[in-house]
Amino acid sequence: MNQRWPILATESRCGITEVAHAGVYVVASKDGVVAGEGDGKTLTPMRSVGKPFQLAALFDGPMAASQYDSAQITLMASSHNGEQEHVAVLAGMLAKHGIAESALLCGTHPPYRSWVERRPLTNNCSGKHIAMLVGARNLGHSVTDYPSADHPIQVEIINSIQRTLQAPGAPVGIDGCGVPTIAVSLEQLAIGYAKLAEGVTDSLACIRDSYLQAPFFIGGTDRIESHLIRIFNFVAKSGSDGVWAVAIPSLKLGISLKIMSGNENAASIVMLHILENLGILRIPADAEFKRILDWDKRDCNGNVAGHFEAHVTGGVK
Numbered sequence: 001m002n003q004r005w006p007i008l009a010t011e012s013r014c015g016i017t018e019v020a021h022a023g024v025y026v027v028a029s030k031d032g033v034v035a036g037e038g039d040g041k042t043l044t045p046m047r048s049v050g051k052p053f054q055l056a057a058l059f060d061g062p063m064a065a066s067q068y069d070s071a072q073i074t075l076m077a078s079s080h081n082g083e084q085e086h087v088a089v090l091a092g093m094l095a096k097h098g099i100a101e102s103a104l105l106c107g108t109h110p111p112y113r114s115w116v117e118r119r120p121l122t123n124n125c126s127g128k129h130i131a132m133l134v135g136a137r138n139l140g141h142s143v144t145d146y147p148s149a150d151h152p153i154q155v156e157i158i159n160s161i162q163r164t165l166q167a168p169g170a171p172v173g174i175d176g177c178g179v180p181t182i183a184v185s186l187e188q189l190a191i192g193y194a195k196l197a198e199g200v201t202d203s204l205a206c207i208r209d210s211y212l213q214a215p216f217f218i219g220g221t222d223r224i225e226s227h228l229i230r231i232f233n234f235v236a237k238s239g240s241d242g243v244w245a246v247a248i249p250s251l252k253l254g255i256s257l258k259i260m261s262g263n264e265n266a267a268s269i270v271m272l273h274i275l276e277n278l279g280i281l282r283i284p285a286d287a288e289f290k291r292i293l294d295w296d297k298r299d300c301n302g303n304v305a306g307h308f309e310a311h312v313t314g315g316v317k
Contacts, residue, residue, distance in 0.1 A: 004039040006311075008259065009266040011297060013306035021266040023242070025257040025274055025312075028190035030198055034253070037313065040187040044258040045173055047181055047239030049189065050161065051077040051128055052196055052207045057160030058131050059203035062138040062153075068093075073210035074217040075127035079238070081112035081220030082122030089217070090121045090130060097134050104129045105147050106177040112220060125177035132157075132179065147179040154180050165192040176240055186256045189245055193254025196235060197247035208247060211235045224268050224292050231288075232281055242267040248280065265294050266308060273310035 005022035012018060024038030033040060046053075055077040059065045065073065071089050080086040094101055104120040106129040111122040120126055129147075136146045136153040145151055149158070149172055158180060162170050165188045175181035184192075199205025211218055215229035218237070228236040228246075235247035242259030244267050255274060259267040272289060275281050283289055297306035 004042070005260055006038050008037070008270045008312060009263075009308060009310050011266075011306055011308055013297060018306060019261075021242075021259050021261045021263055021270075023257065023259040023267075023270065024186050025255065025270070026186045026190040027253055027255050027274070027278070028187065028194050029252055029254075030191060030194040030200060033187055033190070036186070036190075038186075040190075041185050042258065043171070043183045043185055044189070044243055045175075045181050045183045045241075046161075046189065047175060047241065047243050048079045048125070049193075049237045049239040049243055049245040049256075050181060051079070051237070052204065052211075052235075053161045053164055053192060054128060054157050055131055055207055056164070056201065056203040057157040058135040058153075059206065060160065060201070061156060062135040063131065065203060065206045070210040070213040071217045072127075073207060074214040076131040077207055077211070078127050078218045079124040080127065080217060081223065082109055082116060082118075082124060082126075083112050083220050084116055086127075086217065086220060087111075087116065087119075087121045090126055093127075093130055094121075097130075097137075099130070099133055099137075103133060103143060106179075112222075123177060125175075125179075129177065129179070147177075149174075149180045158182060164195065165189070186258055189256035190254045193235070193245045193247040193256065194252060195254070197249045197254055198252050199249075208235055208249065212249075222292055224289075227288050227292065231286070234280070236271075238264065238268065240264070244268070244271045246271065246275070251278075251280075253278075268293050269295065269308055270310045270312060273312040277312055 008023040009021040010017045026036040026040040106123040167184045171183040215226045219226040225236040241262035244257040246255040296304045
C-alpha cells in the first residue's frame with residue numbers, strides 16, 4: 001500500500017476491485033493534527049473549499065459583513081446550484097450595489113433547473129465574484145480585471161489566506177472560475193477549518209453562522225453539503241476534483257480530504273465515512289445519503305453493476 005496516499009475508496013465489478021481512489025484526510029483542532037490517514041503534508045489546490053477564507057479576507061478589509069444577511073453571506077462563499085432562489089438573491093445584491101451582471105467575469109454554468117436561464121448568475125461561483133467586485137470597487141480599484149492574480153483585491157485575499165492558514169509562499173494558480181486559488185497542505189486546510197469551526201475571528205464566526213443559518217444557499221437541492229449542514233449543524237464544503245472540508249463547531253474540529261483521482265462522488269462517500277468514524281453521524285440512519293450520492297455503479301438500463309466502498313480506518317486519537 002502507498003502510505004503517502006492510501007486507498008480510501010474502491011469501485012467493484014464482477015466481485016473484484018475495478019477502480020481504486022487514493023487520497024489523504026486530516027482531522028485537526030486549531031492547534032494541530034489529531035487524526036488522519038496518508039501524508040497530511042500533501043499539497044492540494046483549495047478550489048471552492050477556500051471560499052470562506054476568501055470572503056473572510058474581504059470582511060476583514062473593504063466589506064462590512066453587517067450589511068448582508070445570512071443568505072447573502074452564504075452565497076458569497078458558496079458553490080450554489082444556480083436555482084431560481086439563488087439567482088434572485090444574487091440579482092438583488094447586484095442591484096443593491098449598482099453592478100451590471102455583465103461585469104461578472106466568472107463565465108456560466110448550466111443551472112440545476114432546466115427552466116432557469118443560463119447566465120453569469122447561475123455560475124456556482126457568482127456570489128464570490130460579486131463579493132470580489134464589491135471589495136475592489138470599495139477600495140477604488142479597477143473592476144474590469146478583478147480576477148487577475150496581481151489585482152490588488154486578489155493580492156490582499158491571497159495574503160490573508162496565507163496568514164490564516166499559516167502557509168506563507170503557498171503556490172498560486174487559477175481556479176475554474178478564473179480567479180486565483182492557492183495550494184496548501186491537507187494539514188493546513190484542516191487546521192483552517194478548525195479555526196472556522198471555532199470562529200477565531202469575527203469574520204470567520206459570521207461566515208460559519210451564516211452557513212448554519214442558510215444551508216440551502218451553500219449548494220441547494222440534492223446537494224450533500226446543504227443536507228449535512230441542515231441536519232447535523234456543522235459546516236460542509238466540497239470543491240472540484242475531489243477536495244472536501246468540514247468544520248464541526250461542537251467538537252472544535254476541522255477535517256480536510258483530497259481524493260487524488262478527483263472523483264467527487266468517491267470524495268463525498270469517503271467524507272461521510274470519516275464523519276461516521278468520528279461518531280458524528282450514522283450513514284444507514286439517513287436515507288438522503290443513499291438518494292443523493294451514487295453508492296452503486298449501474299448499467300445503461302439502471303441495473304446495479306457494481307458498488308462504491310470506502311476504506312477509512314482512522315479515528316481521533
